[in-house]
Amino acid sequence: MSDDEQRGRGAASVHRVGGLLGDLQAADDQPVAPRRRADAERNRAQILAAAEQLFAQQDPRTVTMDRIAKAAGVGRATLYRSFPDPSSVAVALLDEHERRLQGQLIYGPPPLGPGAPAGERLAAFYLAMLDLLERHLPLALGAETGPARFRTGAYGFWRVHVRTLLVDHGIQDPDPLIDIALSPLSPELYQFQRHELGLSTERVGRSLADFARQLLRSGE
Amino acid sequence: MSDDEQRGRGAASVHRVGGLLGDLQAADDQPVAPRRRADAERNRAQILAAAEQLFAQQDPRTVTMDRIAKAAGVGRATLYRSFPDPSSVAVALLDEHERRLQGQLIYGPPPLGPGAPAGERLAAFYLAMLDLLERHLPLALGAETGPARFRTGAYGFWRVHVRTLLVDHGIQDPDPLIDIALSPLSPELYQFQRHELGLSTERVGRSLADFARQLLRSGE
DNA sequence: ATGGCAAACGGACAAGGTGTCCACTTAGCC
DNA sequence: GGCTAAGTGGACACCTTGTCCGTTTGCCAT
Numbered sequence: 210m211s212d213d214e215q216r217g218r219g220a221a222s223v224h225r226v227g228g229l230l231g232d233l234q235a236a237d238d239q240p241v242a243p244r245r246r247a248d249a250e251r252n253r254a255q256i257l258a259a260a261e262q263l264f265a266q267q268d269p270r271t272v273t274m275d276r277i278a279k280a281a282g283v284g285r286a287t288l289y290r291s292f293p294d295p296s297s298v299a300v301a302l303l304d305e306h307e308r309r310l311q312g313q314l315i316y317g318p319p320p321l322g323p324g325a326p327a328g329e330r331l332a333a334f335y336l337a338m339l340d341l342l343e344r345h346l347p348l349a350l351g352a353e354t355g356p357a358r359f360r361t362g363a364y365g366f367w368r369v370h371v372r373t374l375l376v377d378h379g380i381q382d383p384d385p386l387i388d389i390a391l392s393p394l395s396p397e398l399y400q401f402q403r404h405e406l407g408l409s410t411e412r413v414g415r416s417l418a419d420f421a422r423q424l425l426r427s428g429e
Numbered sequence: 430m431s432d433d434e435q436r437g438r439g440a441a442s443v444h445r446v447g448g449l450l451g452d453l454q455a456a457d458d459q460p461v462a463p464r465r466r467a468d469a470e471r472n473r474a475q476i477l478a479a480a481e482q483l484f485a486q487q488d489p490r491t492v493t494m495d496r497i498a499k500a501a502g503v504g505r506a507t508l509y510r511s512f513p514d515p516s517s518v519a520v521a522l523l524d525e526h527e528r529r530l531q532g533q534l535i536y537g538p539p540p541l542g543p544g545a546p547a548g549e550r551l552a553a554f555y556l557a558m559l560d561l562l563e564r565h566l567p568l569a570l571g572a573e574t575g576p577a578r579f580r581t582g583a584y585g586f587w588r589v590h591v592r593t594l595l596v597d598h599g600i601q602d603p604d605p606l607i608d609i610a611l612s613p614l615s616p617e618l619y620q621f622q623r624h625e626l627g628l629s630t631e632r633v634g635r636s637l638a639d640f641a642r643q644l645l646r647s648g649e
Numbered sequence: 650a651t652g653g654c655a656a657a658c659g660g661a662c663a664a665g666g667t668g669t670c671c672a673c674t675t676a677g678c679c
Numbered sequence: 680g681g682c683t684a685a686g687t688g689g690a691c692a693c694c695t696t697g698t699c700c701g702t703t704t705g706c707c708a709t
Contacts, residue, residue, distance in 0.1 A: 246676055249686060275666060284688030289668070359621045385628050385636035388621065392612035401579045401608065408605050416605035424643060466705055469657060495695060504659030509697070 253291055256281040260298045261348070269299065269351035299351035300361050306345055307363045310337050314370050327378040328425035332418040334370065335394070339414050342399045349396035358396070359388075367391055378425045390424065393417060473511055476501040480518045481568070489519065489571035519571035520581050526565055527583045530557050534590050547598040548645035551610070552638040554590065559634050562619045569616035578616075579608075587611055598645045610644065613637060 259281035263272050272295045278288040292298045319325035320333040342349055358364050371390050375383035392398075402408045479500035483492050492515045498508040512518045539545035540553040562569055578584050591610050595603035612618075622628045 246685060248676065252687085273666060274668090278688090285667090286669075286671095286689085287687055290686075294667095357617050357621070359617070359625065382632065382636060384626070385622060385633045386640065388618055388626075389613040389636060389640055392615060392618055393609040395612060395615065397577050397579070398608055398612055401577070402605060405579065406604070406608075412602065413605045416602060416609060420606065420609055420644070423646070424640070426643070426646075466656060468705065472658085493695060494697090498659090505696090506660085506698075506700095507658055510657075514696095 249290075252281070252283050252287055256283065256288060256291060256298065257302060260295075261302055264299055264302075264347040264351045269347045270354055272299075272351060294354075296352050296354045299348045300363075303345060303348045303352055304363060306341060307366075310341060311363075311366055313337070326425075326427065327374040328422045328427065331371070331374050331390070331425055332421035334374075335417040335421050336414050338367075338394050339399070339410065339417065342394070342396060343403075343410055346396065346400060346403075350400060353396055364391075367394075374425065393420070469510075472501070472503050472507055476503065476508060476511065476518065477522060480515075481522055484519055484522075484567040484571045489567045490574055492571060514574075516572050516574045519568045520583075523565060523568045523572055524583060526561060527586075530561060531583075531586055533557070546645075546647065547594040548642045548647065551591070551594050551645055552641035554594075555614070555637040555641050556634050558587075558614050559619070559630065559637065562614070562616060563623075563630055566616065566620060566623075570620060573616055584611075587614075594645065613640070 256277065260272070260277050263276060263280055274285065274288055274292075274295055277295060277298060278285045281288070292301070313321045314334065316322060320329040321337060323330075325333070352358060352361065368387050368391065371387050372383055375386055375390070380386060399413070402413055403410070476497065479502075480492070480497050483496060483500055494505065494508055494512075494515055497515060497518060498505045501508070512521070533541045534554065536542060540549040541557060543550075545553070572578060572581065588607050588611065591607050592603055595606055595610070600606060619633070622633055623630070
């Protein structure tokens with residue numbers, strides 16, 4: 210899993226939107242890629258490690274490129290070579306954690322993987338995402354600034370998954386519903402529910418699971 | 430309606446969270462308030478007018494205090510006297526438009542106002558909000574930066590309304606569901622659906638209305 | 650009507666962030 | 680072991696942010 214960090218630069222996560230599934234088990238051989246130099250690799254690792262600290266320590270929305278570079282002990286231009294802005298660093302860090310869940314959704318056992326009714330799968334997906342949010346909220350919040358989370362490769366993956374569930378369930382016009390169904394997973398929203406309203410993870414999770422089952426009810 | 434602009438400074442919308450309903454028909458007499466000077470009033474109007482232009486012209490997330498001040502023809506400190514940041518200017522502008530809908534939700538005819546089943550009222554609310562978003566998307570996007578939209582007085586109002594509907598319908602634990610039910614109305618999300626995915630207002634609206642009815646189905 | 654005073658104004662300032670550029674360093678291949 | 684290009688990091692010019700403070704101006708009492 211830590212090997213995954215080496216796959217592509219920060220900006221690459223944007224390109225992943227096209228080849229979502231194929232990317233899951235992509236071999237580590239680089240077809241024509243000019244190969245990364247060892248010092249660049251080392252710097253990238255330092256940057257990611259330092260950034261993870263920073264996002265956890267302070268308000269994730271206030272983390273700057275300048276701060277990350279200083280914390281990682283590299284120059285500003287070196288940082289810019291790998292990432293265009295702070296949120297793309299957070300996206301790269303999140304990617305690693307999200308990839309495990311992505312695999313479970315496709316190949317794992319039900320109800321997360323195939324085999325369960327759509328409503329149950331959606332409920333399980335919500336709970337898994339909630340767990341991810343709970344454990345990596347600072348990163349999720351940091352990833353949201355800028356062009357927002359809708360353009361990340363991960364979001365594209367969730368869209369494909371939810372669309373499958375909606376179609377499975379026989380929804381007439383699934384496309385506008387996809388993002389509606391994903392909207393309760395907004396990091397900002399979760400942060401508000403947990404730390405402003407003081408709701409427990411369990412309470413939010415129960416509501417979300419009920420919500421999923423109600424949305425994709427068998428007795429349509 | 431244009432008289433409403435004079436009620437309180439920008440920061441005041443934050444305080445509204447407490448007295449949501451009473452504020453709806455608050456008389457214009459100021460109990461102990463020290464009274465606003467005429468030149469301050471004039472400047473405030475100039476600021477709001479200039480800001481509305483700016484938010485519509487460029488990416489609402491890139492509007493700065495500096496730009497607003499220059500466009501309004503006032504000094505920076507004058508602007509800061511009324512508003513702490515650009516998003517609060519957008520909030521103040523939005524407030525005016527939202528207040529009409531707030532009145533309709535309480536006193537208006539069904540299905541927006543009281544009298545219709547909860548599912549129908551939620552569907553009508555969604556459609557009305559969508560209409561608001563469609564007409565004032567730049568402002569809505571501009572209002573989202575910073576501490577996010579969850580802290581605005583308007584959001585507090587929507588929460589109260591939706592909670593009423595959920596309780597009416599007999600939902601067990603309504604509180605975590607409130608913000609889940611409101612999440613599809615995120616301006617960022619609507620912008621993505623409309624201008625990135627190219628979905629029509631009608632299609633999104635139909636999905637949202639179906640979604641509302643499914644969520645609060647009579648045959649619970 | 651006029652003079653005093655507090656509210657309001659707006660330019661200026663220091664601090665800090667952003668991208669980019671370019672001279673230097675260094676890894677990797679011949 | 681030297682060549683070459685990728686990689687590095689400090690510096691630069693520009694912009695934004697809040698705040699401070701000397702000046703102006705509306706409002707009220709006289």
